[in-house]
Amino acid sequence: MTQRIAILGAGVMGETLLSAILASGHPVDQVVISEKRADRAAELRAAHGVDVADNAEAVAGADIVLLVVKPQDVPALLDEIAGSVSPAATVVSLAAGIRTDTMRAALPDGVAVVRAMPNTPALVGEGMFGVSPGPGVTDQQLAAVVSLLESGGRVAVVDESLQDAVTAVSGSGPAYVFYLAEAMIAGGVAQGLDLDTARTLAAQTLVGAAKLLSESPDTAEELRRRVTSPNGTTHAAITTFDDRGVKDGLVAGVVAAAARSAELSGPA
Template identity: 55%
Template sequence: MKRTAVIGAGVMGETLLSGLIRAGRAVDQLVVVEKRAERAAELKEKYGVEVVADVAAAASAETVLLVVKPQDMADVLGDIAPALRRGQLLVSLAAGITTGFIESHVPDGVAVVRVMPNTPALVDEGMAAISPGTHCDAAHLAEAEELMASVGRVVHVPEKLQDAVTAISGSGPAYVFFVVEAMIEGGVHLGLPRTVAHELAVQTLFGSAMMLRETGEHPAVLREQVTSPGGTTAAALRELEVHRVRAAFLAALEAARDRSRELGS
């Protein structure tokens, strides 16, 4: 089994670590790089993995997961580059950072895969899109897919579409939570107890998502099945159209895509 190093032990870094362990990855094949002593001790006690402060530990791994903030990537690459070697795989989860940028900061021949994950990975229902860099072969790409599949689903996309992926699935959970929050507040406004409004909204979201996945139907078809002529749903949807909710979502997605491009530059 290949040895894997995780650089960055924030929420997503820990999510991947725990997912890999649940998927059967042996803890002695994992190493975490974390400079904060208190956090390092917490991870070591919780998962039984080796936790080190020096990024040079990545030299002992065939695969290195870079789970750091976009603005920190250049510094991290500067620290880790002397420890890297041809044939190693770097899997980057930093929004907006291109494979070309990473390749320009590491030794020639290091394989790079760019990934856009999302937070439902915390409950093993994540959605990740992966794109290969210049030196990435089929085996490298398969390794990256296996890593991300430990916490959800994976699709392959050309790298030029990664900013669009960021806008839809990377930032997408926030849009969903925003809508559910509005539904809950609306329920309270209509007289429901907050706990009841919360359960109604969350279960409605969960059930609707399951219908989309299990039936394979276009969302417009499922929407029409709920919308009786002249009924309550039709009245509600009319208000959403009057307030241009569809257009607002499109504008939000474009703003997220543009910000992803800015981060990459």
């Protein structure tokens, strides 16, 4: 049976998930998104043909509720929907740092809760979602959430204790890739390439390398070795990176991101 989906939050990520869910073939009459601004609601109806409602109306009768708002807005949102959400519903938070016990405390008994960390490549259908079910979530409920989020990319199910690591690797990870791209483009321009050509070379190289890493059974280390001939051009670059502490700096950055994620989540 087709499940009714409520998306609370019509920002960039909310609309991205809406588009992905509809593109996956989910019936439009079984999806509702919340938006208080009349002009934005009209945009959503025109663009997607979807029902737009306020938060309490949206969750009434919904099987899966996606919370796609800023972390600081989640507590008030949970209070707002607590009286309308079905006890049989699954509520999924995509807001960074919102623990499942926070959701469970605010919602009626029986409501299943799931914590998810998305990332921005979901905008192009290549997102990565780290998903953690709360206590009591059934295999069927978890599978429904995973299937729904897979419309926007790939999903990894992890214990909630690992969500800070997920945040550090994939949640913040696109920024690391863009940071690398900035450096590659700047290096190309310094060697005489025009900006557009340098950007194209860097972007396609990153796309191709990511696809190769995703589809190859080999480790990232092995794939790097295959490109790094002794005393060749790549060897010169990698040696320089090592001399400058690039790899150590990136690892330290991931550790720092995980620590900050834990701070923002508050005490367990």
